[in-house]
Every structure is written in structure tokens, then in C-alpha cells.
Amino acid sequence: MSTSINRKTITRLLIANRGEIAIRIMQSAQKLGIHCIALYSDADRNALHVKKADEAWFIGPSPAKDSYLVVEKILEVAKKSNADAVHPGYGFLSENAEFAQAIMDASMAWVGPPVAAIQAMGSKIESKKLMEAANVPLVPGYHGDNQDEAFLSEEVRKIGFPVLVKASAGGGGKGMRVIESEDEIAAAIAASKREGLNSFGDDKLLVEKYITRPRHVEIQVFMDEMGNGVYLFERDCSIQRRHQKVIEEAPAPQFSQSMREKMGEVALLSAKAINYVGAGTVEFLYANGEFYFMEMNTRLQVEHPVTEMITGQDLVAWQIKVAQGESLPLTQAQLSINGHSMEVRIYAEDPDNQFLPTTGRLDFVQLPELIDGKVRLDTGVVQGDEVSPFYDPMIAKLIVWGEDRRQCLSTLKNALQQYQIAGVTTNLSFLRRLVNVAAFKEGTVSTAFIEEFSSQLTTDNQVKQHHLIAAVCQHMLVRVSPGINSNAQGDANSPWHNMSALRLNAPARETLRLAYSNGDALEIQVDSLASNEWCLHLESGAINVKARLEGQQLQYEFSGQWHNARVINHDQRIWVYDSQGESEIHYQQNNFSQDEEMGGSLKAPMNGTLIQLDVTVGQSVSTGDSLMIMEAMKMEHAIKAPHGGVVKSITFAVGDLVGGGDILIELEEVDAS
Ligand code: ADP
Ligand code: ADP
Ligand code: MG
Numbered sequence: 001m002s003t004s005i006n007r008k009t010i011t012r013l014l015i016a017n018r019g020e021i022a023i024r025i026m027q028s029a030q031k032l033g034i035h036c037i038a039l040y041s042d043a044d045r046n047a048l049h050v051k052k053a054d055e056a057w058f059i060g061p062s063p064a065k066d067s068y069l070v071v072e073k074i075l076e077v078a079k080k081s082n083a084d085a086v087h088p089g090y091g092f093l094s095e096n097a098e099f100a101q102a103i104m105d106a107s108m109a110w111v112g113p114p115v116a117a118i119q120a121m122g123s124k125i126e127s128k129k130l131m132e133a134a135n136v137p138l139v140p141g142y143h144g145d146n147q148d149e150a151f152l153s154e155e156v157r158k159i160g161f162p163v164l165v166k167a168s169a170g171g172g173g174k175g176m177r178v179i180e181s182e183d184e185i186a187a188a189i190a191a192s193k194r195e196g197l198n199s200f201g202d203d204k205l206l207v208e209k210y211i212t213r214p215r216h217v218e219i220q221v222f223m224d225e226m227g228n229g230v231y232l233f234e235r236d237c238s239i240q241r242r243h244q245k246v247i248e249e250a251p252a253p254q255f256s257q258s259m260r261e262k263m264g265e266v267a268l269l270s271a272k273a274i275n276y277v278g279a280g281t282v283e284f285l286y287a288n289g290e291f292y293f294m295e296m297n298t299r300l301q302v303e304h305p306v307t308e309m310i311t312g313q314d315l316v317a318w319q320i321k322v323a324q325g326e327s328l329p330l331t332q333a334q335l336s337i338n339g340h341s342m343e344v345r346i347y348a349e350d351p352d353n354q355f356l357p358t359t360g361r362l363d364f365v366q367l368p369e370l371i372d373g374k375v376r377l378d379t380g381v382v383q384g385d386e387v388s389p390f391y392d393p394m395i396a397k398l399i400v401w402g403e404d405r406r407q408c409l410s411t412l413k414n415a416l417q418q419y420q421i422a423g424v425t426t427n428l429s430f431l432r433r434l435v436n437v438a439a440f441k442e443g444t445v446s447t448a449f450i451e452e453f454s455s456q457l458t459t460d461n462q463v464k465q466h467h468l469i470a471a472v473c474q475h476m477l478v479r480v481s482p483g484i485n486s487n488a489q490g491d492a493n494s495p496w497h498n499m500s501a502l503r504l505n506a507p508a509r510e511t512l513r514l515a516y517s518n519g520d521a522l523e524i525q526v527d528s529l530a531s532n533e534w535c536l537h538l539e540s541g542a543i544n545v546k547a548r549l550e551g552q553q554l555q556y557e558f559s560g561q562w563h564n565a566r567v568i569n570h571d572q573r574i575w576v577y578d579s580q581g582e583s584e585i586h587y588q589q590n591n592f593s594q595d596e597e598m599g600g601s602l603k604a605p606m607n608g609t610l611i612q613l614d615v616t617v618g619q620s621v622s623t624g625d626s627l628m629i630m631e632a633m634k635m636e637h638a639i640k641a642p643h644g645g646v647v648k649s650i651t652f653a654v655g656d657l658v659g660g661g662d663i664l665i666e667l668e669e670v671d672a673s
Contacts, residue, residue, distance in 0.1 A: 010034055010085040010109055010324055014078045015053070016099075017089030018068060019380030020397065021300075022049035025087050028316035030054075037081045039074065041067035043388045048380050057081060062390045063657070068092050071099045078108060085109035085323060087316075091392065094299040095122055095171070111323040113278045113298045120274045121296040125168040125206050131293045134273040136266055139285060139292040141208035143168075153185050155207045162210035165189055167196030167203070173243035174199055178210050198611055198631075213446040214287040216240065216294075217252050219267035220307045220315075223276045224322050230332045231264035232307050232315075238445040239434070241355050246427070246450070247434065248303035249342040250310050253405060253443025263291055270296060278322050279304075279315055302345070305378060305399040309341035340408040341401045344416070344431050348393040351430035352458055352516070356606035357393040357632050359660070361386050363423030363570050368415035374401050375415050387424050389607035389657060395426060405443065409435060420582070422568045422575040429581040433457050459581065464516070465540070466563060467576040467583035472512060472524060472536055473547035473556045474567035474574065513588040514574075521588060601663040602642065608632030610652045610664075619647045620670070627665055630658060645669045 013029050014037040015022045026036045026049070038053030043062035050056040057077045060067040067073070069092060078086055086103045088094035088111070097118040103110045112118070121127045128143040141163075142155040156163045156179055165188055167175025175195040177188035193203040215238040223229040236252035237245040251260070267282035270293065281301045283294040304315050318329060348358045365383040368375060379396035381387065387395065398415055402408030416432050434440060437453050450457065508528060515521045525537040533546045547556040554567045565578040574585045612629040615621060621641045628639045645667035652658055 008084065008109065008324065010111075010320060012037060012081070012083045012085070013111070013320075014074075014081060014083035014086045014108075015039070015049075015089065016068070016074050016086055017092055017094075018044055018047065018049055018391065020378050020394065021089040021091075021302075021380075023052050023380055024378050025089060025316050026052050028314050029087075029320060032317060032320060034320070037077075037083055039068065039077060041390075043386075043390050046385075048382055048385070055081065062388065064092065064390065071096070071102060074099070075102050075106065078103065079106060083108060085111055085320075087111040087319070088299065090297075090299050090302060091172075095297070097122065109323045111278070111319050113276055113280060117274045117276050117280075118298045121280075121298050123168045123202075123204070124166060124170065124295055125204060127296060128206065128293070130273060131270055134269060136270055136273075136293045137291065139208045139211065139294065141206060143206040147204055149186075149189055152189055152205060152207060156185050156189075157182075159207060159209050162212065164208045164210040165192045165205050166208065167192050167200060168206055169196055169200035169202035169204065171200070173240075176243055194612070211285050211287050211292075213448045214238075214285040215252070215446055216245075216283065217255070217263065217286040217291065218281050218283040218301075219264055220301070220304070221267050221271045221276070221280050221282060222315075222318060222322070222328060223271055223278065223280075224328045225277055225325055226327055227272075227275075228328050228331075229268050229271055229276070230328060230330065230335060231268050232311050232313065232335060233337055234260060234263060235301075235303055235306055236445065237303060238447050239440075239449050240447050241450050243447075245303060245345065246347075246431075247342060247344050248306055249340065249405075249408075250306040251337055251340065253445065259289075259291075266291075266293075279319050302394075302397070303343050305376065305397065306341040306343045309373075309376070309399060309401040310337050310339055311335060312338060339401055339403045340405040341399060342408055342412050343397050343399045344412065344435075345394055345427075346396045346398060346419070346421075346431070347427045348387040348395055348424045349427055350425045351427050353605070355427070356637075356660075357389070357608070358425040359387050359389050359393075359607050360424040362395075362421060364421070364568055364575075366418065366420040368398065368418040374411060376400070389659070395421070395424070409441060417579070420566070420577055423570065423573075425584050429459070429583075430457060432581060459583065463580040464583060465538070466578070466580065467565070468514070468522065468524075468538070468585065469536065469543075469545060469558060470554055470556055470563070470565040470567055470576045470578070471514065471569075471574040471583070471585045472526060472534075473545060474554050474569060474576075475512065476526065476528075476534055477532060477547055477549060477554075478569065515586045515588050516583065601666045602627070602639065604630065604658045604660055604662045604664050605637070605639075606630070606632050606660045608637070608658055610654055610656050610658055613650065613654055615647050615650070615665075617647050617650060621645060621647065621667070639664060641667065643667070643669060 012035045015025050029036050035054045038049050038056040039059045040050045040056055041062050059073045085108055093099040095118055097115045100110045101115050125143045128138055161180055163179045165177050175192050177192050179185055179188045192205055197203040217234050217236050219234050220232040234252050235248050235250045237248040239247035270282050271280055279300050281297045284291040285294055308315055349355045350358055362383050362385050376399040377396055400411045402411050413435055437456055510526055512524045527535040535542055535544050543558050545558045554565045556563055565576050568575045572587045576583045608630040611631045614626045614628055622644045623641055625641045626638045627641055630637050648666040648668045650665050651663055
């Protein structure tokens with residue numbers, strides 16, 4: 001068994017990943033003249049990363065556990081394709097020591113740290129022990145070997161609420177529970193254990209003081225085989241939801257040079273303590289001028305581009321050089337910060353519905369204008385691609401640079417404004433609102449930011465109302481005109497339109513049944529007044545509206561004011577964009593009724609996997625009882641009984657993939673007693 005990195009020039013690189021990061025790695029590798037070998041599953045047959053690769057190999061069914069996570073399959077492809085190196089990207093097998101060892105045993109170069117370093121940092125418990133020995137400041141808590149539940153509960157009490165329990169093997173924000181009071185202890189410990197076991201095969205827990213309103217500040221480190229090390233400064237990743245990053249920036253706002261140096265030195269010390277080689281990130285919590293080691297990620301990080309933007313370095317190229325046994329391209333003294341950079345993660349998810357992941361086809365994508373060195377987009381999908389439930393719901397990363405934070409933010413706002421996606425619900429308008437919050441502009445961020453400003457971040461009711469009116473106008477214009485199909489943005493002045501006004505059996509009044517993506521249903525009565533004039537009966541009262549299509553723009557007027565919007569209707573959904581944001585509005589199916597749903601069957605709130613069933617057919621349940629646990633976006637969601645009853649049928653088994661809206665369970669209502 002060799003544990004050292006094979007020193008040789010890489011000519012054929014297998015990328016054991018998919019999507020945006022696979023493409024990102026190819027970009028740098030191909031520039032270096034390296035032949036890139038990609039992998040793909042069933043779902044990825046036509047994926048962009050396959051098209052961009054020099055060659056691509058099929059590795060199996062869509063679920064990652066049957067393809068991208070199967071060590072033997074990937075090893076076999078690596079050998080058959082004559083790869084001389086493997087880059088794991090992030091996620092998937094990137095922190096899997098067994099995989100790294102197998103690659104090195106097959107005499108290939110591993111573009112990552114030594115196996116021992118992956119092992120040392122793979123366990124949060126072990127890494128905290130190591131860091132303690134190296135005198136690195138830690139979040140106070142218990143990270144010992146006693147895993148007895150009564151003992152852990154006692155440790156929780158000793159630390160004092162709020163407390164965080166974490167799965168030692170956890171990652172991606174998963175396997176964590178905040179405990180606020182005595183009565184939450186048992187359930188939180190059980191849930192973290194379960195998530196740890198199900199997702200990482202290890203139920204060991206550690207307990208930490210839950211620091212309120214801290215910042216997440218992390219240091220990018222790099223080391224070569226000769227033991228040289230540098231830090232490429234910090235990234236602030238405080239803007240998070242569910243303990244997962246949404247916006248990252250470098251340098252950290254309101255952060256002093258002396259703190260930067262101190263944290264950088266400590267991070268480097270941590271890396272040296274485990275004989276690190278390659279790219280790594282040391283994550284800290286930063287609060288009240290103090291910082292505490294949280295964990296080290298032994299891989300390239302999702303948010304590495306912001307560091308590239310401010311240092312002018314290509315971190316993937318650095319990784320390849322180090323994997324070839326070369327020394328680091330620059331010394332600490334040669335590195336400096338130039339300007340400011342921010343990255344926003346565009347996710348297929350619904351911020352108005354607890355950030356639950358969404359899926360669908362990217363029917364329409366309008367990208368922001370990309371400007372070299374200023375506006376960059378890292379993505380693995382293009383218009384027409386499907387966002388499937390199988391993988392991470394991240395659609396793209398938008399990365400911008402400015403001479404200072406103010407300019408950077410203004411470039412970001414601009415780019416976000418231009419970016420439009422229809423077909424899949426995304427967090428784009430949420431991000432637009434987020435970057436407009438005054439506290440964000442000032443740089444007073446913390447990990448509680450999204451929660452604290454939630455009232456400013458959910459869709460504004462007045463904007464919603466405008467969008468609804470626009471959607472109805474578009475529906476009326478397009479529906480009455482056979483010349484205008486859903487995607488072609490027709491011309492209201494076309495002869496078709498005039499003809500449609502003469503439709504003989506057009507009802508004078510009709511009812512439109514619509515719903516917002518969060519399920520809020522609406523019934524709107526529309527009286528036709530003229531070919532492009534209607535009276536809409538909204539909850540707030542009746543209004544008269546006029547509308548026309550100017551090319552792709554819908555122009556509509558009410559209360560004496562004209563408004564502009566871009567409206568796309570497709571597949572039972574209407575997408576409205578204007579300068580205020582975007583809304584997704586559904587046509588309600590005729591047979592859909594909220595009452596029916598409540599009466600009998602319970603539908604899945606999102607796409608995900610069923611990971612635990614708490615009931616069996618025939619069992620009686622009361623309101624609020626947990627029926628099952630679904631997992632989506634690396635988080636568990638308990639599905640609770642909306643009312644008491646007897647379980648009549650259960651549709652899925654543990655391990656099944658469930659689509660949003662699928663019927664999960666049928667409950668027979670019993671008389672309330
Ligand atoms: P970071 O600390 O860099 O944000 P996380 O701890 O959130 O990283 O873990 C990285 C996550 O990136 C993985 O858990 C996985 O869900 C996700 N991921 C892995 N591969 C890809 C990919 N090709 N495209 C998008 N996301 C990915
Ligand atoms: P993961 O491996 O899932 O990335 P981390 O330990 O890095 O787990 O924690 C993820 C996020 O959870 C952090 O960025 C931070 O926002 C929050 N967090 C972790 N530990 C604490 C803590 N002790 N107090 C407050 N927040 C914490
Ligand atoms: Mg982390």
C-alpha cells in the first residue's frame with residue numbers, strides 16, 4: 001500500500017463527479033492540456049459535463065448510490081480508460097478515504113489530500129481532539145467517546161441551552177439539531193443519531209454550545225508535499241439556511257487585517273498538524289471577536305470561486321500541480337487580496353415553502369451577461385435540461401467581482417436582475433430580495449440572517465398582487481388567441497387577436513382557478529369588457545384592467561398606471577417577472593380541492609426519499625403524530641397527521657424515491673371524540 005502521492009505528470013484525468021463541479025475541473029485541466037474523462041448515470045446521459053468532456057463512461061442507474069458513489073465501478077472505469085489521476089470534486093466520494101486509497105493503490109494520482117488527512121478530519125470528534133492537541137480554539141462542548149444517551153443528555157445540560165448536537169460524520173448541514181430546552185433533548189439526540197447512521201453510516205454524536213448569531217468564516221489553505229503551506233485568506237459564508245450556505249463572499253466584511261492573519265495562521269497550523277497536502281478549508285465560527293474551530297473540509301469547496309476572484313489564482317490548477325508533486329505556485333508574501341467577490345447559489349427550491357427542493361425542466365433560461373473577471377457563472381445545466389430529484393438541487397453559482405464590496409454588490413444586483421429561469425421554482429427572487437436588505441449591504445451578517453430578516457425575504461403581497469394581475473392578463477390574451485402559443489410571445493395587435501375578440505361563444509364571465517407555488521389558492525372572476533379589457537374580481541375588490549403584448553413584454557394597466565412584465569405560461573404554470581421580482585402561479589387542476597386532500601390522502605410536500613415509516617396500515621393516529629420521515633436536500637422532514645384517523649393505506653416503502661405531490665398515505669377520518 002502506498003500512501004504517498006504518485007509523482008508524475010497528469011495526462012488523463014478522470015473526474016469522479018457530475019454537473020457544475022465536473023465542468024469547473026475540466027476547464028482548468030483542459031487548459032493544461034489534460035485529457036478529461038467524465039462519468040455519467042442514466043439521468044445524466046445528455047448532461048453538459050458529458051458533452052464537455054474528452055470522453056465519458058456510463059456508470060449505472062440514476063441514484064447516486066448506484067453510480068457516482070460506487071467505488072468499484074469508478075475504479076474500474078479509471079483503469080479501463082487509462083486514467084493516470086482522479087479528481088473527486090466535492091460531495092460524493094471526495095472525502096472517502098477508502099476511495100482515495102484505492103486510487104493510489106492502482107498507481108494513479110489522487111487530486112486530494114493524503115488518506116490519513118481525510119481520515120483525521122472525516123470525523124468531527126477526532127478532528128476536534130486533534131485540534132485541541134494543537135492548541136486550536138474549539139467551540140466548547142463534549143467530543144469524547146462516551147456515546148451513552150443518558151451521558152450525552154447530561155453533557156447537554158452541563159453546557160446549557162441552546163446546545164447543538166451534531167453527527168460526528170455529518171456534512172452539508174445534515175445530522176444537526178439545536179436543543180433549546182429540556183424536553184427537546186431526547187428527540188434531538190435520536191434524530192441526529194438516525195441522520196448520522198442513515199446518511200454517513202455512523203451514529204456518533206458530539207455536543208456543542210450553540211453560539212447565537214455567529215459568523216461562519218473559513219480559511220482556504222493549500223499545502224504541497226514538501227510541507228510548504230499558504231492561506232488564501234478567508235470567505236464569509238454566514239448567509240445560510242438550514243445550516244447550508246447560500247451566499248459566500250471574500251474577503252469577509254467588517255473584518256480586520258489582524259484577525260485575518262491570526263485566523264490564517266491558526267488554519268495553517270491545523271493543516272500542518274495533520275501533514276496536509278492540497279486544497280483544504282478550515283471552518284471557524286466567529287463571534288464577539290473570538291473564533292472557534294468547527295471542522296476542516298479536505299477538498300475543494302463549493303465556494304472556492306470567490307477566493308479565485310480576489311487572488312487571481314486558479315485553485316483547480318493549483319490542485320493539479322500539487323498532485324503532480326510540484327511545489328506551490330506562490331508563497332504567502334506573493335499572495336494578496338484584490339477587490340471583493342460574492343457568490344450566490346441558485347437552487348431549485350421554494351423559499352416560500354420552507355426551501356423545499358423542487359424539480360422540473362428548465363423551460364426557459366435567460367443568463368446574465370457574463371463579463372470576464374467580473375461576472376462568472378458556474379453551472380452544469382442549460383435551458384431544456386431537467387433538474388432531477390437524484391442529485392443536489394443547485395442549478396448554478398453566480399460569482400461576481402468588484403473593486404470594493406459596494407461595487408461588487410451592485411454588479412451582483414444587476415446580474416441577478418437579468419437572470420431568469422422558468423419551468424422550475426428557484427430561489428432567484430429570494431436572492432434578489434436578500435441582497436437588497438440594508439443589513440446585508442452594510443455587511444452586518446450572521447448565520448441567523450435569513451431567519452431574522454424573513455419578513456423582508458418572503459414575497460411582498462403587493463408584488464404578488466401585481467404578478468397575479470399580469471398572469472390573468474396574459475392568460476386572457478393568449479387563451480383567446482389561437483395564433484399565440486404558450487411560449488411564443490405573440491403580438492396583441494395581430495389579426496388573430498382582433499378576431500378573437502369576435503368569438504361568439506365567449507362567456508361574459510368566467511372563473512379562473514389559480515394557486516401560488518406555496519399552495520395559496522385563488523379564485524378570480526373575470527368579466528370580458530372588450531378584446532383586451534377585463535374586470536377582475538380580486539379579494540381586494542374589483543378592478544378594470546387593460547393589456548397588450550409588445551413583443552415579449554406584457555404591458556398592463558389598472559388604476560391609471562401602466563406596468564411591464566415578462567410572462568411565460570407553460571405546462572399549467574405561469575411565470576411572471578418584473579423589476580420587483582418573480583412569481584410562479586399554477587393553474588389549479590379542476591379536481592383539486594384542499595378539502596379532499598385534508599379528508600383522505602396526504603401528499604408529499606416535496607421530492608425526496610422515504611427514510612422512516614412510523615405507522616402501519618390499520619393503526620390509529622391523532623393530530624400531529626409523526627407518520628413518516630422524508631429526506632430531501634440532505635435534511636429530514638417529519639410528515640405529521642393533519643387530523644386523527646386510521647391509516648388506510650401507505651403508498652411507499654422505506655428507501656423509495658417520492659415525487660412532490662405523490663400520495664403518501666390515506667387516513668380514514670374517525671369521529672372526533
Ligand atoms: P461546502 O462546505 O463547500 O458548501 P457542503 O458541506 O455543503 O460544501 O458539501 C458539498 C455539497 O455539494 C455536497 O454535500 C453535495 O450535496 C454538493 N455537491 C456535490 N457534487 C455536486 C455537484 N456536482 N454540483 C452541485 N453540488 C454538488
Ligand atoms: P457541516 O459538516 O454540515 O458543514 P459544520 O460543523 O461545518 O457542519 O456546521 C455547519 C453550519 O452549522 C455552520 O456553518 C454554522 O452555521 C452552524 N453551526 C455549526 N456549529 C455551530 C455552533 N456550535 N453554534 C452555532 N452554529 C453552528
Ligand atoms: Mg461545514
